Amino acid sequence: MKTWQMLNKNPQLWQRYFIREKVITAIRTFFFNRQFHEVETPLLIARPPAESYLDIFETTLLDRNRKPTKAYLSTSPEVPLKKLIVAGLGNCYALTKSFRNMETQSTLHNPEFTILEWYRVGADYRDIMEDCEELLVFINTYLKRTTPGEETKHPEELVYQDHHVNLASPWERLTIVEAFAKWAHIDFDNFLREPTARHIARKKGYSVEKKTTWEELYNQIFLNEIEPHLGKSRPTILYEFPGVMGALAKKKSSDLRFAERFEFYIEGLELGDCYSELTDWKEQKERFENELKEIKRLGKTMYDYDHNFIDALKIGLPACSGIAVGVDRLVMLFANAARIQDTLLFPADELFQ
Amino acid sequence: MSTITTAQFKKGMFIEFKDVPHLITDMQFVNPGKGSAFVRTKLRSLKTGKVQEFTFKSGESAEELPINTREMQYLYKESDSYVFMDNFSYEQYNISEGLLEGFIKYLKPNDAYQVLVYGEEAVGIRFPKKVWLKVTEAEEGAKGNTASGATKTVVVETGAVITVPLFIKFGDVIGIDPETGTYLERG
Structure with a gap:
């Protein structure tokens, strides 16, 4: 049965879907109050940023006067927002759609999803951590105030899948190094050396083959041993990721093996991914070129990256930090929905059944 | 393998x-x-x-792993396992509660099920697409309530509680999808 048919049969279900409009209203009010500009960024683009771990939707732009041109659906509003910051926009955000292929058969992904990205100029990832803490409490407070029967409930508390969560700041902050030590009993300094990482993973019983990469071992241990513990009863900010992950993140100046990047988790939901932005055009160009090689090696859809973005970095991106938040997952959290599909009126798995 | x-x-x-x-x-x-x-x-x-x-x-x-299916009759519950009998060899097999997952509330004695067998052990059953069960507890649908999609809950002979349309009455036999627990049709 399609969602609209279920709604027709069971009108009480509408309440869950109405959470989305409130979350969106709260987000816009939050940034309006802080004098951030909201801008629209294109969904149909000519040159994506090179990111090998994503699969892109490819289409064709037809023009009567020239040969058909390859076109792509945007995977995030990051590059256009950064160009606008170079152009002088200042603090800004986009609340828009993004598209990522191959993201089916998952209760946490829909190939078309709603993304919120905001950027603070003259800030680093620590400032964005505070924004996240404030935004979540702001949305929760707005929902409680506008829901009959919930007005008197504590504005910093919510229940997700039978678990109580307290959103009050400060949230738990754990570096990747601390998280690996605490939950996987791994000394990350050792794990950063590939042969040692392979040895550690094998000893833990993971399959390690010749073709297995360091990134796969890192993420497999993370997903099996660390992620299940994150964001229990209060949100967790996981920060300072290995530098090899994050094509657009700035390296930490005191330890170049790590990037100034964080993610935040609530009850197992990964909700946002932030970094201090890389502003060095030479390094950005080199990273994009490496990503393109990786895309080719993986046999994914090939494309050329956005050279105009490198031009923008040459003019100068001011020091800034930004984050991408999955709005559908935020709605899951506030609507107490177990699956992303339960927050969407037309989930992709129904459309493409 | x-x-x-x-x-x-x-x-x-x-x-x-x-x-x-x-x-x-x-x-x-x-x-x-x-x-x-x-x-x-x-x-x-x-x-x-x-x-x-x-x-x-x-x-x-x-x-x-190679798993075979054999048709067996469900006999009775024995402490925390369920006893089935192979209809050809008359051999009895126990399936522990944990391996029957959410199907226990649809199990009806003497009915035949496709039992999964690994080696010489029964390790579960293949869920049928539909199970037919008799309604043993039902309230009258509210009179005059003709809104399409209005529902109520009933109890079937095996104890499962099912959400059904208002016209379902005591004694009806209804088809249920055991995977989701949803009402499919009236027999």
Whole structure:
């Protein structure tokens, strides 16, 4: 049965879907109050940023006067927002759609999803951590105030899948190094050396083959041993990721093996991914070129990256930090929905059944 | 046994995991931020009935186990297991509670089921697409309530509570999808 048919049969279900409009209203009010500009960024683009771990939707732009041109659906509003910051926009955000292929058969992904990205100029990832803490409490407070029967409930508390969560700041902050030590009993300094990482993973019983990469071992241990513990009863900010992950993140100046990047988790939901932005055009160009090689090696859809973005970095991106938040997952959290599909009126798995 | 990769994993498949046969009860793809794809599974041990989560690298291989199905009649419950009888050999098999998952509330004595057999052990049943059960408790549908889609709950002979349309009455036999517990049709 399609969602609209279920709604027709069971009108009480509408309440869950109405959470989305409130979350969106709260987000816009939050940034309006802080004098951030909201801008629209294109969904149909000519040159994506090179990111090998994503699969892109490819289409064709037809023009009567020239040969058909390859076109792509945007995977995030990051590059256009950064160009606008170079152009002088200042603090800004986009609340828009993004598209990522191959993201089916998952209760946490829909190939078309709603993304919120905001950027603070003259800030680093620590400032964005505070924004996240404030935004979540702001949305929760707005929902409680506008829901009959919930007005008197504590504005910093919510229940997700039978678990109580307290959103009050400060949230738990754990570096990747601390998280690996605490939950996987791994000394990350050792794990950063590939042969040692392979040895550690094998000893833990993971399959390690010749073709297995360091990134796969890192993420497999993370997903099996660390992620299940994150964001229990209060949100967790996981920060300072290995530098090899994050094509657009700035390296930490005191330890170049790590990037100034964080993610935040609530009850197992990964909700946002932030970094201090890389502003060095030479390094950005080199990273994009490496990503393109990786895309080719993986046999994914090939494309050329956005050279105009490198031009923008040459003019100068001011020091800034930004984050991408999955709005559908935020709605899951506030609507107490177990699956992303339960927050969407037309989930992709129904459309493409 | 045959070697398969995560691309062939399916809910309901049996694989060997850490030297113990397991049933895949749930699976989905996960894409960590800035990482390759992984397959997150829920695996039920056929030894202990316990469920654990494990995340495989996409493309990782595993041994798929040969599971046979045999038609058996459900006889009765015996402490925390359920006794079935092979209709041809008259041999009896016990299936522990954990391995019958959510099907227990639809089990009807003397009915025949497709029992999954691994080696010489019964390890579960294949859920039928539809089970037919008699309604044993039902309230009258509110008079005059003709709104399409209005529902009520009834209890069927095996004790399961099902949400049904208002016109279903005591004594009706109804078809239920045991996978989701939803009402399908009236017999």
